[in-house]
Amino acid sequence: MSSFTSKVPSGKTISVRIIDSTSSINKLPVKALMGPPVPGFDLLPETGTWSFLVEHDSGRKLLFDLGIPTDWRDMAPQVADRLKNNGWGISVEKPTVEILKEQSIDATAIEAIVWSHWHWDHIGNPSTFPSSTKLIVGPGFKEEKLPAYPKNPKADVREIDFEGRDLQEITFTEQNALQIEPFRAYDYFGDGSFYLLDTPGHTVGHLAGLARTTTNPDTFIFMGGDLTHHSGELRPSPLMPLPSSIPSSYIPALCQHLSMTTACPGSIFENINSTRDRSPPTTTPFFDPTMGKDIPLAIETIKKTQQADADENVWYVFAHDRTLRGGNVELFPASANEWKQKGWREKLLWEFLADFETAAKQMKEKAESEGTKLQ
Incomplete structure (x- = not known):
């Protein structure tokens, strides 16, 4: 903090x-x-x-x-x-x-x-x-x-x-x-x-x-x-690491598209960073x-x-x-x-992740094909 x-x-x-x-x-x-x-x-x-x-x-x-x-x-x-x-x-x-x-x-x-x-x-x-x-x-x-x-x-x-x-x-x-x-x-x-x-x-x-x-x-x-x-x-x-999970209320459309009702795993977005050489992936901005x-x-x-x-x-x-x-x-x-x-700040803090819908779907499909459990 x-x-x-x-x-x-x-x-x-x-x-x-x-x-x-x-x-x-x-x-x-x-x-x-x-x-x-x-x-x-x-x-x-x-x-x-x-x-x-x-x-x-x-x-x-x-x-x-x-x-x-x-x-x-x-x-x-x-x-x-x-x-x-x-x-x-x-x-x-x-x-x-x-x-x-x-x-x-x-x-x-x-x-x-x-x-x-x-x-x-x-x-x-x-x-x-x-x-x-x-x-x-x-x-x-x-x-x-x-x-x-x-x-x-x-x-x-x-x-x-x-x-x-x-x-x-x-x-x-x-x-x-x-x-x-x-x-x-x-x-x-x-x-x-x-x-x-x-x-x-x-x-x-x-x-x-x-x-x-x-x-x-x-x-x-x-x-x-x-x-x-x-x-x-x-x-x-x-100072603002990627959360381990993103509540579905923050990005409802994306979580719905990923078939996740309560939260989207932070690992999906961590992988979006790591596959683009953004390291460390949980504390480095996406861009x-x-x-x-x-x-x-x-x-x-x-x-x-x-x-x-x-x-x-x-x-x-x-x-x-x-x-x-x-x-x-x-x-x-x-x-x-x-x-x-x-509560406007908290409501909107991670809402931008919804822009990564295509990449998030790819990460979820890749994890499922490899038998990896998303955390």
């Missing part, structure tokens, strides 16, 4: 609501993001991008990520041309600002938008917010990404997304900067309610968010952005990232995040976590602060 939360200074709580940005990405090859491959798991399931509304008790409000821009076809040519030709299914129903307005939250109430990073499926439409809304980015963004398009025709971010507004780059040298081992952190409100974490690798300046959702005990939602694109990049880990600015640094950041992920008082939610869909959790306008009391 990790004690990550013991390293976080005491502080106030903050309200968190998880917004379905109505973004959708289909037909995305797994190999484009991570490896080594798992047999039968070639395409990621349809996924969206979560946005988080973070509300301080003073009334100040932040948005962490915005999803896909509604005008994604008109993004910088460097990005738009690639998206139009890669064969993915991309759609977005409405901008986040409209989702907020439907719940009587006006754009003028948003103090700042935090981009976990600058990729097209996270930046949304900042231009739909007033110029009083700041845009917050991570360290190194300005040096690497400015000038933007169209001033720089080869740029992959647009001037329209931040022109006329305060573009604030967090450097982790500010007055409210501190160390929450193993991360550099920035205490945004200065009261321990919400931290931005330095989580580089996937991109320069990638940021995560850490929101304190309750006290006594202190619980947190860890907003992971694109630190991972699948829970199999994070789990299992030395490593294959897409990013600095892959070794991304893997290092994932290892740091495993310390938080293994803490029962931290709920790690990455931007494209499909397990939140289907009624598994309560979304905006509902609050997510009572996630621990409602």
